Amino acid sequence: MSEPSIFFFEVNERQGVFHRRAFLLGGFTGLGLLALGGRLAQLQLVEAQRYQKLSAGNQFNYRLVPPPRGLILDRNGVSLASNRPNFRLMINKDKDLDAEAVLTDLAKLAPIDEARRNRVLKELARAPRKAPVVVMEDLSWEEFSRINIRAPELPNVTADMGEVRVYPFGGAFAHVIGYVAKVSDRDLKAAEGDTTQDQELLHHPGFRIGKQGVEKAFDKDLRGRAGATKTEVDAQGRVVRLDPAGDIPPTPGKEIRLTLDADIQNRALEVMGDESGAIVVMDIRTGDLLCMASAPSFDANRFVKGLSGAEYKALAEYERKPLLDKSLTGTFPPGSTFKPTVGLAALTAGIDPEIRINCPGSWYYGGRVWRCWEKGGHGPQNMHDAIKNSCDVYFYQTSLKVGPDAIANAARAMGFGQLFDIGIPGQKKGNVPDRAWKKRAFKKNPANQVWFPGETPSYGIGQGALTVNALQLAVMTARLANGKKALNPRLIKSVGGVEQPSGAAVPDLPFSQEHLEYVRGGMAAVANDVRGTAYRQSQLGLGDVQMAGKTGTAQVRSYDGVANRKGTGTIWRLKDHNLFVAFAPYDDPRYAVAVIIEHGGMGGATAGAPRAREVMRVALLKDPEIRARIERPAPLPEAAPEDIMEGAAPEDPVEGAAPPAPDVAPIPPTTTPQGGPQ
């Protein structure tokens, strides 16, 4: 061995230094480990609960399950608005979502065209984070399963089954029921901060909000309460496991039953054809509205999907205004259908109905000629004849005797000029003019504030400043026919099984029975006297069940100097409105009907009465008692006289209602009315 390069004491010194330093570094390492242990204790023992909460928040997700929307049924339980399954495709917006790529992938599985692609991209750009955006609705089962099988490769895509609103009768109930549509930004703003509404539900892409009619008025009842499914998700948001034990089931919305009858309503829309107008049918005993149709209509199902701009424009710009509910929001002068009301006012004022007024076809008053619709004149008329013939001259003169305020009082008592609480918005109350109204209406023009005598004759034949809607006409007819009660209409039969107050619990009419009977007699003559204005058009063909009615024509313009009033060759919007009101059976009134044909031409009989008759036939045939009466074999000539007596019995309302005829009970009420004897 060579000489050692390092001497012993040095070796010793190096060893000593190493030992000291190693001890030191070992100590530092130990301290480091202790610090780690301390940190562990802080995280795992002190703050454990906080992190456990965060961890659970990562692990579990509650997915909102929208509740099934409540059904809307007619009075017999026929579904007017229900829900059908809908396969939806959605993309969840996520921080690392490559929307372009995902859509390109999806296009291989489902038909996604360029326009849809651009719309989805735009919506995704706008949507808040984690919010799902609907790519397609109503996927076919094949497309749905194709996408679901590939779900693991498409992390941000969900294909699920939701529900979509469906209106089985399309347009027939579109105005009454309305429709549902996507929740708009304005809806969201309106609902903001409202604790009675589930904000999360409002933001759910499958949720629809009621936009019109019953769907809007009872939206909160129909909505129900959202449920949730508890799912375990991974970091990419994919569902790993469902946890059915943690699910909260949704509460379906309340079922709403209307007083409408699907058969009557459908027939009403059918008979309207291309015409524009409204038909309202009311049950005279209860005030239930059996039909409230407005034509032309639109398919509410189109609104659920979302209307294209062109479609909406076409609907909005059509001159017959399909979007307008003409039974409630359309107000028209009632024309001659107002004459029974004027007659009641006259009778109440003490005028003797038997005094005859001569009608030579026109009458000179106040410096001008007042024409009767019958150029040749009706001759001497009492009130009965005047109603039957709809004689204008009689009512010009009678109204002058009564004065505007008395007419207005009678009109209000019959339901004109007021709004009825039928549960849905959008009624226009029209106008019942009187002296007080003139003062209010012409505040800025004192010269016009007085009632001019020349206004009264127009008022007497239902023209001038008087306007009414179809519902009011039906109410008027029902009150007149009922003869006792100031009946109110009812549209909502029950909400969630809770029966709504009936329209029959109301005070009596301020008219004497005798007077009402007299006016009803005039109306019966309109339909049943061979010379009545609507005789031919009012024959029901239902045995001894007869209809009573009143025709009406409302002028749209002045005819002074213009001869052609029949309307042939006149453009549509300048034609007269055509009205008809009726009730049946005359001897035991059950149903009242009011028909308004907008610009239907002159004479309520031409357009209004045949339609009223058809709708009335369906209503009558659906009534088991009436049907029994019709189907009873006609008395043979050699039949015993008791049979005739029995057949006449229902003419007395009291007796007819109490003991039912022996063959009423066996007749099942399920007979189809629409195919009844023609």
Place this chain on the structure above:
Amino acid sequence: MTLSGGLTRPGERDRPVIKFMEVDWTFCLVLALIAGTGGLMLFSIAGASWEPWADRHLLRFGVYFIIMIALAMCDLRWWFNAAYPIYVVGVLLLIAVDLVGDISLGAQRWLQVGPLRFQPSEVMKIGLVLALARFYHGLSADRARMSWWLLIPAAMIGVPFLLVAKQPDLGTAILLGATGGAIMVLAGLSWRIIAAMGALAAVAVPPFIMFGLHDYQRNRILTFMNPEKDPSGDGYHILQSKIALGSGGLLGKGFGLGSQSQLNFLPEKQTDFIFATLAEEFGFVGCFGVLFLYGAVIFMALRIASISHSHFGRLSAAGVTATFSLYVLINGAMVMGLAPVVGVPMPMLSYGGTVMLTVMVGFGLVQSVRVHRYTEVTSGKGSLV
């Protein structure tokens, strides 16, 4: 004892059987426990499956364990003679990787030699320890404390440090620098120089962070300062790791029930963040147990270093221990949100062959130091080199 009596005879300690008996088997048992825990965790996060990690992790440990024992048998003088060659080869490989290496994850770290694909920086971790120990073996205490001679070890550390940092692999570079620094301190570096270097680092590091780093590196550090700033972006790793740790609580969620790792909320769950998985499923008790095992390894390795009769043995064993300790402390601090995210795994626990091989080769050296603790090591030529 008969055996220890027999060991006093000359040449007796060179017999393979005796050498084998002299290996610290307690130490080996602790290593196996840690690796076994790692296998268990990898089994759990694969969804109770040996595939794809647990089986390979345990197999690797088995193979590397045999390599470790084989290296423990190697005479310390062989290590001593191999020190400089290994270091030089390491530097050459680092230069080679800079020229022809594979680019992976934006950094040039890998070198392909035939079927082998490895990181030269790992060779350097052993090579640097060996070279420094060899150098200090021949340096007197005075010179080791403060002298111009110290420029040589400084250069020996500096060259690989810069080469690795250039890749860029800042984590490994810091590990190399810190290990080298630890050996210099252990060898008796003057406190004045230590203090001066510390002060220099304190002044130089902040500007370095702002201007000398790549964007992703700087972001990691800034994120660490304020992890809640962007919980779904850069702060995601730290936040999710803390959630996994904290939600484990005292006893953990149970084996296979860690939602953070099972549902992929925890990133890099099988490698850098495996400690968080452990913490989530076995809680404070499990973590404390594993930290205790790491402490035991470090303690035993340091003890082996201090009983060695040769300065080379002391410094090389302590150097390996320092590397290992740094791995544990840096990874632990990172997982617990005490340090920025750097790609340093938890040795023996994390999945990944390279680091485990480095550590096991290092422990082979430590065991060799123990087996040959009485061996006299001389350069045979002179004071230097």
